[in-house]
Amino acid sequence: MQNAACIDLTTAARSVQRFRINGFTATKESLGLPSRACSVGGHSWRIEFDPDGRNSGHVYFGDPWVTFRATLTSKAHGAAASFSCCLVDPVSMAPDPSTGKLASSSFYKNSGLNIALMARSDLEASKYLKDDCVIVQCVITVLLAEPKDATTAAAAAYASPRVPSADLHQQLGDLLRSGTGADITFIVAGESVTAHRSVLAARSPVFMAELFGDMKEKASQCVEIEDMEAEVFRAMLRFIYTDTVPELGNKMKGEQATAMAQHLLEAADRYGLKRLKKICVEKICTTMNVDTVATTLALAEQHGCSKLKARCMKFTLANLSAVSATEGYKHLEASCPSVLTELLKLMLEGYK
Incomplete structure (x- = not known):
């Protein structure tokens, strides 16, 4: 059966801009906002660089964020557009999508x-950051008016078929859900979970060592996983197969999502999944509050998350009275007394 041609329902104009920020360290002292103008989709735009987020209000728990802003400078009545930014690897000069952020809006002048x-x-x-220089790629995409001649668009689609979007992650996700060809079973909190050795080993150095090295799991068809909930293990497997974590997106909210992020961080550290670990840290940072910060601080200490630990320390010192009254603080006292010593040292340094 021949695949149906794909017809564009919408069209868009796109502008990709790369900015090299030389002398990055000194930019935090700058009073102005460096900017560049560009034209996309028949509109004029300005992209501004805010080195410490203070001008745009992006300071979280005392830690400023490097921020970029796209502003429409020409007249328009609801121009639909998106704006994205990501960091560029200074060695390969390739944009790193794992650092990317994307947002969209309906724009009016200014x-x-x-x-x-x-x-x-x-x-x-x-x-x-290399040689005190950072390279950032910014993309403005503007939705254009829909094609006037649908017949012509359809004919063009048949004449020049487009390559389908990559769907490997969907296919691997289907493979995980169906269990077709699964060759190993995990027992997690009394529940059976099937998977594929080769997929696990390709994504995790720990699974590689366990399933294809000299460890006892190599010859086992059934492996018991201790100290992990079945729901967390399944979420980790979904990430291994699809590189996505829906549990930390729209699937879970509030405290439930924070708890899942904490458990997944432990799992990611246990199985050497660095990208998952970073995703969990980012989620935890954005949802940190008085009730969760002490537990998170203990977690950061136990799993070597130095940046997360530093952020927790700042937040705790700023809200010490409230934090010290929580159950999480009691857990911190019992599990990581050395962290309390560090907190005390920071307090004393602050009073000097």
């Missing part, structure tokens, strides 16, 4: 959209 790209302290410690 209206704008902010992208809080990354906490400044995280960026300063990252591989993206």
Whole structure:
């Protein structure tokens, strides 16, 4: 059966801009906002760089975020557009989609959209800062009026068929759900979960060692997973197969999502899933509050998350009275007494 041709229902204009920020360390002292003008979709735009997020209000728990803003400078009545930013690897010069942020809006003259790209302290410690220089790729996409001649568009679609979007993650997700060809079973909290050795080993160095190395799990058809909930293990497997974590998106909300992020961070550290670990840290940082910060601080200490730990320390010191009254603080006292010593040291330094 021949695949049906794909006909464009919408059209869009796109402009990709790359900005090299030289002398990045000194930009936090700058009073002005560096900007560049561009034209996209028949409209004039300005992209501004806010080095510490203070001008755009993106300061979280005392930690400023590097922010970019797209502003429509020409007259328009509800121009539908999106704005995205991501960091560029200074070695390969390839944009890193894992750092990307995307937002959309209906724009009018002088209206704008902010992208809080990354906490400044995280960026300063990252591989993206080289020779005190950072490269950022910004993309403005403007939705255009729909094609006037649908017949012509259809004919063009048949004449020039387009390559379908990548759907490997969907196919692997279907493989996980169906269990077709599964060759290993995990027992997690009394529940059976099937998977495929090769997929697990390709994504996790720990699974590689366990299932194809000299460990006892290599010869086992059934492996028991201790100290993990079945729901968390399944979420981790979904990430391994699809590189997505719907549980931390729209699938879960509030405290439930925060708890899942904490459990998944432990699982990610246990199985060497660095990207999942970073996703969990970002989720935890955005939902941190007085009730969760002490538990999160203990988690960061136990799993070597130095940036998360630093952010928790700042938040705790700023809200010490309220935090010390929580159950999580009692857990912190019992599990990580050395962290309390560090907190006390920081307090004393603050009073000098």
